[in-house]
Amino acid sequence: MSVRIYQLSKEIGMENAELIALLKERGYEVKSASSTVDNISAESLREEFGPKPEESEGAAPEEEKAEAPPVEVKIVPPSGAIVRSKEDIERERREREEEEEAKRKAEAPAPPVPAPNPGKTPPPLPRSPGVIRRTVTPSPLSGGTTPKVAPKAPILRTDLPKQEVSAKEVAEEKPTIAASAPTTKSPPPIVPPAKKGPPPIAPPSFSKPEPEAAVDETPSEEAPVEEVESEPADNLIPLQVRSPIVVRDFALQIGRKPFQLISELMEMSIFASMNSSIEEDVAQRLAKIHGFALEVRHRGEGGAAGEAEKVVEEKKPAREMVPRPPVVCILGHVDHGKTTLLDTIRKANVVSSEAGGITQHIGAYQVTHKDKLITFIDTPGHAAFSNMRARGARTTDIAVLVVAADDGFMPQTDEALGHARVSKVPVVVAINKMDAPGANVDKVLRQMQERDLAPEDWGGETLYAKVSALKGEGIEDILEAIVLQADVTETIVADPKGEVEGVIVEAQKELGRGSTASAIIQQGTLKPGMALVCGENYCRVRQLINDKGEQIKEAGPSSPVKIVGWSGPPDAGDFFKVVKNEREAKKHAEANELDRKKLEATQLQERGSTSVDDLFAAIEKTQKKSFTVLVKADVYGTAEALATSLQSIKSEKIDLEVVDMGVGDITRNDVLMSSAAKATIIGFNVGIENGVTSVAKHHGVNLIQHNIIYELITQVKDAMTDMLDPELRENKIGAAEIRQVFPVGKGVVAGCMVTEGRIQRDSIARLVRGGEVVAESKISTLKRFKDDVTEVRAGYECGIQIDGYNAYEEKDIIEVFEILKIKPDL
Numbered sequence: 089m090s091v092r093i094y095q096l097s098k099e100i101g102m103e104n105a106e107l108i109a110l111l112k113e114r115g116y117e118v119k120s121a122s123s124t125v126d127n128i129s130a131e132s133l134r135e136e137f138g139p140k141p142e143e144s145e146g147a148a149p150e151e152e153k154a155e156a157p158p159v160e161v162k163i164v165p166p167s168g169a170i171v172r173s174k175e176d177i178e179r180e181r182r183e184r185e186e187e188e189e190a191k192r193k194a195e196a197p198a199p200p201v202p203a204p205n206p207g208k209t210p211p212p213l214p215r216s217p218g219v220i221r222r223t224v225t226p227s228p229l230s231g232g233t234t235p236k237v238a239p240k241a242p243i244l245r246t247d248l249p250k251q252e253v254s255a256k257e258v259a260e261e262k263p264t265i266a267a268s269a270p271t272t273k274s275p276p277p278i279v280p281p282a283k284k285g286p287p288p289i290a291p292p293s294f295s296k297p298e299p300e301a302a303v304d305e306t307p308s309e310e311a312p313v314e315e316v317e318s319e320p321a322d323n324l325i326p327l328q329v330r331s332p333i334v335v336r337d338f339a340l341q342i343g344r345k346p347f348q349l350i351s352e353l354m355e356m357s358i359f360a361s362m363n364s365s366i367e368e369d370v371a372q373r374l375a376k377i378h379g380f381a382l383e384v385r386h387r388g389e390g391g392a393a394g395e396a397e398k399v400v401e402e403k404k405p406a407r408e409m410v411p412r413p414p415v416v417c418i419l420g421h422v423d424h425g426k427t428t429l430l431d432t433i434r435k436a437n438v439v440s441s442e443a444g445g446i447t448q449h450i451g452a453y454q455v456t457h458k459d460k461l462i463t464f465i466d467t468p469g470h471a472a473f474s475n476m477r478a479r480g481a482r483t484t485d486i487a488v489l490v491v492a493a494d495d496g497f498m499p500q501t502d503e504a505l506g507h508a509r510v511s512k513v514p515v516v517v518a519i520n521k522m523d524a525p526g527a528n529v530d531k532v533l534r535q536m537q538e539r540d541l542a543p544e545d546w547g548g549e550t551l552y553a554k555v556s557a558l559k560g561e562g563i564e565d566i567l568e569a570i571v572l573q574a575d576v577t578e579t580i581v582a583d584p585k586g587e588v589e590g591v592i593v594e595a596q597k598e599l600g601r602g603s604t605a606s607a608i609i610q611q612g613t614l615k616p617g618m619a620l621v622c623g624e625n626y627c628r629v630r631q632l633i634n635d636k637g638e639q640i641k642e643a644g645p646s647s648p649v650k651i652v653g654w655s656g657p658p659d660a661g662d663f664f665k666v667v668k669n670e671r672e673a674k675k676h677a678e679a680n681e682l683d684r685k686k687l688e689a690t691q692l693q694e695r696g697s698t699s700v701d702d703l704f705a706a707i708e709k710t711q712k713k714s715f716t717v718l719v720k721a722d723v724y725g726t727a728e729a730l731a732t733s734l735q736s737i738k739s740e741k742i743d744l745e746v747v748d749m750g751v752g753d754i755t756r757n758d759v760l761m762s763s764a765a766k767a768t769i770i771g772f773n774v775g776i777e778n779g780v781t782s783v784a785k786h787h788g789v790n791l792i793q794h795n796i797i798y799e800l801i802t803q804v805k806d807a808m809t810d811m812l813d814p815e816l817r818e819n820k821i822g823a824a825e826i827r828q829v830f831p832v833g834k835g836v837v838a839g840c841m842v843t844e845g846r847i848q849r850d851s852i853a854r855l856v857r858g859g860e861v862v863a864e865s866k867i868s869t870l871k872r873f874k875d876d877v878t879e880v881r882a883g884y885e886c887g888i889q890i891d892g893y894n895a896y897e898e899k900d901i902i903e904v905f906e907i908l909k910i911k912p913d914l
């Protein structure tokens with residue numbers, strides 16, 4: 089059994105942060121207030137800091153104490169809780185390293201000689217002093233030297249505070265734990281796949297600590313997964329990078345080209361651009377695949393991730409992190425009420441806020457709950473927006489997963505949960521539509537449990553609230569849950585005085601303002617006049633506008649803000665940073681553009697070289713039809729997401745090509761451009777300027793417009809299908825048997841009885857004799873007695889002539905078919 093820190097802190101009347109600090113000081117590895125400590129430790133803390141037993145009314149604490157003396161639970165670590173001290177973890181890590189080292193030596197008597205790869209790109213980062221330091225770093229708690237003594241037998245020490253006893257004893261009891269857990273195994277050595285591209289794997293040259301005979305060799309059962317995963321295997325090359333990890337830079341660091349890395353990310357369902365930043369664990373996985381053991385250095389930490397950067401870093405003052413408002417995104421399945429919830433929260437807040445102004449759509453907004461600010465990202469919800477959503481989840485601190493109580497978890501709910509998990513974003517669940525007739529909370533709670541999102545009142549850690557976004561009920565509860573989650577999430581901090589960094593939420597071109605971008609500030613405080621660079625765009629901040637449409641003088645961490653003054657609309661999800669001045673910003677942006685062009689050239693070259701297979705693929709491609717589109721949407725991020733979604737329409741017969749995309753209503757210019765490119769204009773959430781429809785008609789330009797994304801996609805698919813030649817399919821409509829053959833004039837007529845269906849003039853006829861098709865042509869003459877007719881039904885006699893055929897025989901069968909034109913599949 090275990091107790092969560094925030095529950096405990098309530099019980100003993102201590103702040104979460106205070107208790108966490110105390111536990112850390114005592115050697116507990118606790119991450120946040122939702123981490124847990126074992127009952128014994130909790131009990132000691134209650135004794136130490138909580139109300140004294142005589143003060144408390146009931147006798148329960150005494151009973152508990154009597155039932156659970158420390159010695160009885162010493163070998164049972166609390167499930168899900170991390171109760172080992174740093175010392176223990178450090179020792180276990182060292183032991184694992186030694187065990188692996190020993191195993192490696194035993195298995196490979198003649199270790200491979202590290203050889204530089206003459207052909208391929210060498211890894212950009214050699215081993216650095218920072219890496220050596222990392223590998224042999226002694227435990228911070230051991231006063232500089234790692235303890236080399238075997239653990240003592242467990243003893244009950246009444247002279248020590250109980251939590252210390254518990255932590256140490258749990259560590260000391262490891263052999264027992266390991267023996268009772270046969271699934272325990274030491275992490276296997278990670279061998280990068282023999283893929284082309286990554287550099288050869290040489291054993292690292294840094295020295296390992298000497299094997300220590302006295303040290304307990306038992307592998308750690310309880311080591312957190314992350315610890316095991318981030319452990320560099322001996323054959324991985326150490327690589328240090330700085331956070332944020334930007335795709336373009338990271339690709340080069342692991343010896344890949346950015347576009348290759350982008351495809352690999354896509355395979356992981358992460359849609360990133362060259363300037364996007366990726367999550368640490370994603371980078372870790374990619375690094376491992378390419379043969380590197382990644383160490384991510386965060387700002388303010390030391391390390392060898394680029395000497396130049398290090399020098400600059402050293403000159404910068406250390407960051408002073410303070411709590412900032414959480415950035416929250418709302419995710420969930422289509423129609424589960426994301427937009428309604430966002431609107432209801434926003435409206436509720438506008439009413440209560442002093443400003444009371446009309447909110448502006450800037451892609452994000454802030455609300456206040458009990459004097460605490462929360463920033464919400466206005467993320468669209470359909471799967472088509474998974475691109476933005478994936479980015480949304482990565483830029484946010486907390487994901488609110490909306491689940492309709494009458495529908496439960498659906499595919500996109502799980503997809504959204506996946507995004508949040510990949511990004512390690514904590515999830516708060518909003519069980520919406522509580523007012524709906526089929527609302528079934530228990531089902532949703534069970535589904536949460538099944539997905540490892542155990543609800544808090546079921547003994548789990550997931551906070552949830554029951555809401556009706558439509559009726560505005562439970563809104564305070566969901567805000568409370570968000571604030572509570574934010575309180576227990578340690579990473580929601582920033583340095584308001586630090587260098588400005590932020591992420592673009594969406595961008596657009598606005599009449600009179602030029603290119604503007606809505607962004608969320610992540611670090612520092614943005615002010616007018618500052619120079620920014622974001623990919624190939626740069627900006628001297630002309631104006632800052634908040635979500636209430638007011639011009640503001642500065643925007644601190646977590647603020648949603650519209651930035652006016654960009655050279656062009658940057659990409660949603662891209663990262664921006666401040667530079668010295670506008671000239672510098674322009675220089676950076678131009679260099680980025682040049683990089684992209686070089687990359688594209690390399691890509692083209694690579695495609696140009698190649699095999700017979702590629703040649704056939706190229707020929708096939710030229711035979712494929714192409715559906716060309718120009719995409720217009722209300723905001724740039726949406727246009728981009730829509731383009732991605734359209735391009736992902738799969739067809740073997742037709743390619744979809746986006747010739748251009750833009751924001752705003754469909755204009756005459758768009759039509760002229762589309763006419764030249766033979767493109768169809770796809771408009772999402774935009775209007776058509778006056779008179780443009782007739783210009784489009786005149787130029788034969790097709791317009792497809794809708795405000796519902798899947799309707800739009802369906803219409804595009806239909807338009808693509810219309811371009812394909814229809815499939816022709818035979819449909820048998822009848823048959824007749826020849827009973828007699830009559831000569832008529834120069835020809836012959838088959839006197840028949842219609843045995844099934846109907847016989848129609850001009851339809852396709854097949855003459856079958858003894859099961860074999862003897863002739864195939866169309867019916868040129870069909871007569872009832874002497875009259876020409878168009879159709880004769882089953883049970884009637886008729887005379888038939890098949891075009892170009894005369895050799896009928898009695899008992900021949902004439903089968904008659906119509907040809908149906910079937911709309912092809914894409």
Ligand SMILES: Nc1nc2c(ncn2[C@@H]2O[C@H](COP(=O)(O)OP(=O)(O)OP(=O)(O)O)[C@@H](O)[C@H]2O)c(=O)[nH]1
Nearest residue numbers: 422423424425426427428469470521524556557558
């Ligand atoms: N009964 C009931 N209906 C709701 C509630 N919240 C939303 N709805 C309705 O559910 C439908 C979908 O709501 P949206 O807010 O558009 O859902 P969404 O998840 O944003 O949908 P997409 O944007 O299409 O992904 C609308 O008809 C809403 O009126 C609620 O609490 N109760």
